[in-house]
Amino acid sequence: MKFEDAVKKSIKAFMNGKIPAATNELSEEGIFHTPAYFDELEEEMLSEDNDEEIVDEDV
Amino acid sequence: MKMFDFPIAGANYAADTRNYPWHRPPDIVSYDEGVDYLIRKMNEPEELELVYALLKIDTHVATVVSAILMQGISRGKFSIDLAILMAGPLARYIGIIADEQEIKYDMGLNEENRVVITPTSLKLALGIFDDDEEEDPDEIVEEAVTNSEGGLMATPTDAETASEEEQAAMLGLSTDEEEEEPVDGLA
Numbered sequence: 001m002k003f004e005d006a007v008k009k010s011i012k013a014f015m016n017g018k019i020p021a022a023t024n025e026l027s028e029e030g031i032f033h034t035p036a037y038f039d040e041l042e043e044e045m046l047s048e049d050n051d052e053e054i055v056d057e058d059v
Numbered sequence: 060m061k062m063f064d065f066p067i068a069g070a071n072y073a074a075d076t077r078n079y080p081w082h083r084p085p086d087i088v089s090y091d092e093g094v095d096y097l098i099r100k101m102n103e104p105e106e107l108e109l110v111y112a113l114l115k116i117d118t119h120v121a122t123v124v125s126a127i128l129m130q131g132i133s134r135g136k137f138s139i140d141l142a143i144l145m146a147g148p149l150a151r152y153i154g155i156i157a158d159e160q161e162i163k164y165d166m167g168l169n170e171e172n173r174v175v176i177t178p179t180s181l182k183l184a185l186g187i188f189d190d191d192e193e194e195d196p197d198e199i200v201e202e203a204v205t206n207s208e209g210g211l212m213a214t215p216t217d218a219e220t221a222s223e224e225e226q227a228a229m230l231g232l233s234t235d236e237e238e239e240e241p242v243d244g245l246a
Contacts, residue, residue, distance in 0.1 A: 010143050011121055033094040045159055
């Protein structure tokens, strides 16, 4: 398997909500950058943009 | 002196291979630390410009992610294994910032949607239109056969072929030919 193929496989797994299980078990808290974290980040970043647009329109 | 200007035999066995960044222990070994590093790197203006430009020319996100990870590996920032684990979060983050900038992108994960590049598609993409392609190929072959002018090895036409009499005369087989009388009348 080429590096690019492994990268694609990894991306596909992450998009399907899978996380590296062994890495997750390394610490008690588990890993921080999970698919759920990125979902929240996306909401925050996109909502910030919408807020800015609304403020601009008001001005 | 030029005589000594070459490597000593066996020098490669004595070389320190730890000179390459990827031969030394990586700087980052933790998954979260690595993803943090990549996100911070992605927020640098130069890096952002490059990623936006690549996405705008329809480069797949997977390709961009591979390039960024390869760069980190070659600089000894993280190992190959960790890079593969971090590919997912990095691709997701690139997707988010692309959405924020309203840039359409393709993750490049589906082989079914892969566009096969053919000479015709390349010509169309580059705006090259060949008018000769529309001609009927049979007509072209006929023209090639009838226009047999030129060339030493070309098939001779009827006009070029000597008649049988001429050929016989050239070979000295002609009997009808009258011998010319010598002008000075010595014969």
